[in-house]
Amino acid sequence: MLKRVAVLLLAFAAAGMFANAAHAAPVHVSGAVASKLEKHRVGIDPRELPPPYAARGTVKLRFTVTPAGTVTDIRRTVPSVGVVQKALESAATKCLSQWTYNPYLVKGNPTAMRVVIEFHFQVRRWDATYP
Numbered sequence: 242m243l244k245r246v247a248v249l250l251l252a253f254a255a256a257g258m259f260a261n262a263a264h265a266a267p268v269h270v271s272g273a274v275a276s277k278l279e280k281h282r283v284g285i286d287p288r289e290l291p292p293p294y295a296a297r298g299t300v301k302l303r304f305t306v307t308p309a310g311t312v313t314d315i316r317r318t319v320p321s322v323g324v325v326q327k328a329l330e331s332a333a334t335k336c337l338s339q340w341t342y343n344p345y346l347v348k349g350n351p352t353a354m355r356v357v358i359e360f361h362f363q364v365r366r367w368d369a370t371y372p
Contacts (some may be wrong), residue, residue, distance in 0.1 A: 267305050267353035270345060275356040280310060283339040285332050285360075298326055300333040300360045308351035310342040318357060333360040 305314040315334050321327045337358075344351035 267355040268345065268347060270354040270356055272356060272358045274345075275306070275342065275354065275358070278306075278343045278345060279340065280343050281339075281341040283336050285336045290328055290332055298329050298362050300326075300330045300362070301357065302330075302333060302337060302360070303355065303357045304337060306342045306345065306354045306356060308344055308353055310344055312338055312340050312342070329360070329362050336360075 301318040303316050303318050304312050306312055315337055317330055321330050342354075345354040346352065
C-alpha cells in the first residue's frame with residue numbers, strides 16, 4: 242500500500258500537480274505594500290538626464306520582483322512620446338533596476354510579485370557651482 246502511494250505521489254509531482262510557490266505566477270502587489278518591502282533604493286541623478294534639465298513628467302513602470310528580491314522585467318505602461326519622456330523613462334528604468342526588495346511571503350514561501358509604480362519628475366536645472 243505504501244509503495245502505491247509513493248508511486249502516485251511521484252506521478253503527480255511529475256505531472257506538475259504540486260507546483261512550487263517559487264515557480265508560481267507573480268502576485269500583484271500595490272506600490273504601498275511593495276514600498277514596505279524595499280531593501281535598497283537608488284535615487285536618480287539629474288546630471289544623467291539630457292537637456293532640458295527642467296524636464297517634468299511622469300513615468301509609470303510595471304516590473305516583477307523575484308523571490309530573491311531582484312527587479313526584473315521592467316516595462317512601461319504608457320508609450321513614451323518625445324525625447325524628454327524617453328530620457329525620463331530611461332533614467333527611471335536604470336534607477337529601478339538597481340533596487341532590491343525583501344521577499345514577499347505567501348504561506349511562508351517567498352513569491353514573485355508584480356508591481357506598478359510612478360516616477361514623478363520635476364527636475365530643476367543642475368548647477369555645478371551650487372553648494
